[in-house]
Amino acid sequence: MQEPTNPEHARLLHQTFRLQREASKEFHYALRCAKEAVARNQIDLAMHWCRYGATLAGVSNPGFFYSHEMEELLADIGRKNLTSTHRKPDVARRPERFLHVLTVAYERGGHTRAVSRWIDICATYAASERHSILISMQEELPVPTWLRDSARRGGGELIALSTETSWLQRAAEMRSRALEYDAVVLHTHPGDLLPNIAFYDRPVPILIFNHADHMFSLGTDVADAIADIRPVGHDLSMRFRSPAPKKFLLPLPLSDQEYPRSDKADARRRLGIPADALVVLTIGAEHFKFSSVLGYSFPAMVQAICAANSRVLLVAIGLSESEPYPDLKRMTNGQFMPVGFINNPDIVELYYRTADIYLDSFPCTSLTAVMDAARHGLPVQRLCSPYQPLMWCDDPGLDSVTCGATTQDEFVAGVIEWLRWPDEKRVELGNRLRAAVLRDHCGESWKSKWLDPVINALRLPRDAPQPSEPKCPQRDQFSFVGLGRASWVADWPAGMFVAGSILALGDLPRVIRFSGILHSIKPLLFDPAGEHRARKRIGMFRRLVASIELRDIFAALRTMPRSIFRR
DSSP states (O other): OOOOOSHHHHHHHHHHHHHHHHHHHHHHHHHHHHHHHHHTTOHHHHHHHHHHHHHHHHHSOOSOSOOHHHHHHHHHHHHHHSOOOOOOOOTTSOOOEEEEEESOOOSSOHHHHHHHHHHHHHHHHOTTOEEEEEESSOTTSOOOHHHHHHHHHTEEEEEEOOTTSOHHHHHHHHHHHHTTSSEEEEOOOTTOOHHHHHTTTOSSOEEEEETTTTSOOSOGGGOSEEEESSHHHHHHHHHHSOSSSEEEEOOOOBOOOOOOGGGHHHHHHHHTOOTTOEEEEEEOOTTTTTOOBTTBOHHHHHHHHHHHOTTEEEEEETOOSSSSOTTHHHHTTTOEEEEEOOOOHHHHHHHHHHOSEEEOOSSSOOHHHHHHHHHTTOOEEOBOOTTOTTSSOOOHHHHTTOOOBSSHHHHHHHHHHHHHSOHHHHHHHHHHHHHHHHHHHBHHHHIIIIIHHHHHHTTSOTTSOOOOOOOOOOOTTOOOOTTGGGGGSTTSOHHHHHHHHHHHHOOOOHHHHHHHHHHHHHHHHHSOOOHHHHHHHHHHHHHHHHTSOHHHHHHHHHHHHHHHHHO
C-alpha cells in the first residue's frame, strides 16, 4: 500500500501503529502470566490469561493474527489434563457425521445463521449426512429456536455444555462428544481456547470455518483445514496464519429461498413508506459498522445521496435516532430514517422488499446483510478503502458482476447514478447479482463447488499436498495491510481496549480486572476525547471498579509493585 499523503490519514495510521504496539505488548504480558501460572500449577488462571490476551488481540489487532506459542501452551494444558482417547478416522470413506461447535449462538449474528444454513443445505442435498451442534459458553442467553430446528432437520441434536462446570471439564466433554463424529467444524469465537485444549492431538479431523477472517484467532494449530469466507481473508490465512492446515476458500452459505419482487407496494404500505420514494437501505451495528474514520464519513455520504434527489429515503436498520448520529435526520430534512435494531426477521424481510438499492456499511462490512440484499435482487454498492482492504465485502460472485468503489466519492456517485436509472435497469442489475449469489452461496451449487472439496481434503494426511481449489480473481490494488480492526478504532487508547476486553469476558479473576483499572487511569486523565467518547470511557472505568470487591482491591495492591516492575 502506498504511504498516505493526507495528513489526517497519516496521523490516524500513526495512532494505529502505536495502538498495535501497545496491544502486542499487553498480549505478550498476558502470555507470560499464563506461562507462570502453568508453572505454579494454576491451570484455571493460566486459561483466563490466555482468553484475555486472545480477546484483546481480536479487538485491537496487535500486528499479527496467530500465536503458535499460545496455542502450544493450551495444547500442553490439554495433553496433561485430558485423557488421550483417540479414534483413527476411516480415510476410505467420506465423513458423514459432523459436529458443528460454537462458542455462543446468537439470535442475530451472521456466523450463527451460517451454521443453520450450512446444515439446511446438507439436509436437502446430502440426506445421508448427520449434523449436530455443540455450544460451549451459552450461559443464560437463549438458544435460537431456528438453530435447534436446523439440528433436527440435519438428523442430529443440539448440545449446550453446562457453564457451571470448569473449563477443563467442558473441554473434556467437548472431546468426548467429538469422538462420536467423523469430523468437527469449528465456528467458534476467535478468542475461544476450548478447542485448543480439547483437540490438542486432533483426535478427529477438524475444520475451522473462519467467519472472523480479519482478526487474530486461536485454533489453527489443531485444525486439519481452514475455510476462509472471502478472498482477502484467504490471502491473509495463506500468508499470516499457521502454515500447517490446508487452506480453502468457502463463501458463506445462504438460503436459496425465492423472494417475490411484486410485493414492494404492499411492503411499503405496511411499513408506512411512501409508494413513490426511492428507498436506499443499509443494515449494520451502530457501534462500529458506520464509524467515520480515515477520511470516510457515513453522515457525509448520507447527506450527499439525499441531496441528490428529494425522493430518496435512506433507511438504516441498526442505527437509532440518538446513536451514533443524532442530528443526521434533521440535517437531511427527514430523508434519513434510522429504525434501530429489528429482531423480527419478517420485518427485516419487509424492508428488503421496499428497497431499490442497498448500501454496505463502512468501514466494516455487514457481509451477511450484503448477501441477503443481493439475493433479494437489489443493486448493492460496496466500498473498499485502500486503507481498509480487510474490512470490505470481498466476494467472488459479486465481483464478477460489479466492482466495489475505492473512494467515498466514487461510492456516492455510483449510487446517484443508479437512482437516475429507470426501475427496469436497476432490476436487471439486481437480478445479475442475485444469480451470482445463487451460484456461489446457495444450495447444491455452493455444496458441490465449494464445500465438497474442503470435506474431501479432511480425509488426506496433514502433510499431503493441498488439493486444487476454485480460483477467485483478486484486484491487484487491494494489497494486504495487516491492520485489522485497529486502524478504524485508533482514537481509542490502548488502556480502553484493555478495559473493554476485560468487561466483555465478564468472569475474569481480580488480578486481570485490576490490571484493566490501572490501564484505564492514564487515558481517562490525559488522552483527549470528545464528550461522547469520554462518557463511554468513564462508564467502562466505573463498571470495572464496581466489579471488584474491596477485599480484592487490597489483595491486588499487595501484588501491584511486583506486577509493575515485571512489565
